[in-house]
Amino acid sequence: MTIDTILLAVGPMDTVRAEELADTALEIAEPLGATVVIGHAFTEDEYEDIHDDLGLEARAADVDPDAVAARRAPVGDLVEIFTDAGVDYEVRGALGEVSSEVVDMAIDVDADRMIVGGRRRSPAEKAVLGSVSQEIILQAPCPVTYFRDLDVME
Template identity: 55%
Template sequence: MAIDTILLAVGAKDEDRAERLADAVAEVAGPTGATVVLAHVFTDDEYDTVLDRLDFGPTDDTSPDEVATRHATIREIASLLDDAGVDYETRGAVGEHGETIVNLAKEVGADRVVVGGRRRSPTGKAVFGSVAQEVMLSCPCPVTFVRDE
């Protein structure tokens, strides 16, 4: 199966694994020439907080894509992909993390999704849920999980 599009879902807690995420997508995208879609999904509350922090006013016509491009982890990964010669675009979306990542994967026609996360106990997943687990179970394409060291 040819890989043309890779969706890399980046979250607020991915700053410590930005280099591993960039390496993971560059390893797949480099040989195939695939385009990477750097995606950051914000919940409604997260989006409002980020808009306030970035000094966007309530009447500013700011898209989630613009907000995502200003996210520090997205900028770091974009720089690493530039260095690796990998084509990418940035997308932002507002919604529940897992469901919205799956919807973005469908929307962009992703052939692979890459998500980061940390190791959690089965009880922790049951009680708190897991975005990565939801994506792995619901995504229409293969998912690569990049965890903390």
């Protein structure tokens, strides 16, 4: 099986580890000439909370998710890293329930691999709050590299 497309799914909490996530994607993409899709999904509530900060006037129903994703952290940092490395990339955004939107994005771009960041949570926290990364891993249409940073959100 060849690897042509890698979906790097990120969220705003990944800002602190953007370089490490990019390095993980580059380890695969560079030698294979694969394209990295930087994917950022967000809920309507998240969009409504940040749209003023991004200088956007559109309400959630009228927004272009790709344009919003391109303006959210850590996407800009990742774009810079992939540009400097000479790796093909594209930015995709999605508005809705994050885990299902990321899985749908992987299907839409025909991802051969996914890279997903997560954070350390106790079993009780997972039971109460759920785990977006766990849902993505369980529903993914391709193999997933799970990047856990123990320092994020402690």
